[in-house]
Amino acid sequence: MSELDLELSPTHPVMDSARPAHTGAGTEEARRFRALMREIAQPVAVLTGRDERGAPWGLTVTSFTSVSMAPPSIVVCLGSRSRTWSRIRPTGRFVLNVLGPAQRAVAESFAAPGAPFPGVPHRYTIDGIPVLAGTVAAVRCATSSVLPGGDHDVVLARVTRVRLDGGLPLTYRDGEYVAAEPIEVP
Ligand SMILES: Cc1cc2nc3c(=O)[nH]c(=O)nc-3n(C[C@H](O)[C@H](O)[C@H](O)COP(=O)(O)O)c2cc1C
Numbered sequence: 001m002s003e004l005d006l007e008l009s010p011t012h013p014v015m016d017s018a019r020p021a022h023t024g025a026g027t028e029e030a031r032r033f034r035a036l037m038r039e040i041a042q043p044v045a046v047l048t049g050r051d052e053r054g055a056p057w058g059l060t061v062t063s064f065t066s067v068s069m070a071p072p073s074i075v076v077c078l079g080s081r082s083r084t085w086s087r088i089r090p091t092g093r094f095v096l097n098v099l100g101p102a103q104r105a106v107a108e109s110f111a112a113p114g115a116p117f118p119g120v121p122h123r124y125t126i127d128g129i130p131v132l133a134g135t136v137a138a139v140r141c142a143t144s145s146v147l148p149g150g151d152h153d154v155v156l157a158r159v160t161r162v163r164l165d166g167g168l169p170l171t172y173r174d175g176e177y178v179a180a181e182p183i184e185v186p
Pocket residue numbers: 044059060061062063064077078079081082083084085107110111112113114115172
């Protein structure tokens with residue numbers, strides 16, 4: 001069996017938050033699952049929002065993807081204990097700022113747990129959501145529903161506006177930030 005073989009029993013409730021003793025982040029299964037997921041490169045974004053008093057917040061995320069074209073919808077998974085998410089969640093609005101390869105430091109500063117909004121260039125939408133400068137894309141979202149997903153919240157959201165500046169995104173694989181590159185066609 002190779003290091004990354006992940007043999008979970010078909011009946012093992014990986015996503016069942018009702019059985020935390022068997023699904024804790026410190027278990028061997030969790031470690032191997034994390035090792036598997038680390039191998040898969042994912043684009044990096046900063047999810048920004050504001051709290052109910054108007055203060056800006058943001059956290060680095062890779063767990064986002066499109067769900068539906070009609071209506072345009074995305075999903076993003078946020079740690080249910082994230083302080084940043086708990087502040088943004090009540091407003092029902094956020095922006096996914098998809099980072100470019102020159103924005104590694106931005107990703108790092110928004111990944112610091114409990115940190116206030118760092119001093120990075122940004123502007124605000126009319127409803128007070130911060131939008132980062134220099135990104136590949138900015139996707140404005142309105143939360144439709146929040147589902148429990150083990151130790152994360154699975155956030156389904158309608159896309160209300162998109163700004164696409166283009167370019168390849170910053171990606172994250174095996175604990176490192178990596179620039180995506182086009183494949184040369186011979
Ligand atoms: C590359 C990278 C990707 C991440 N992706 C996610 C993610 O998809 N969802 C999430 O909840 N946290 C993710 N995190 C962790 C959060 O960015 C980090 O825990 C955050 O700062 C939470 O802090 P808080 O507890 O103060 O909210 C990621 C971190 C890094 C470095």
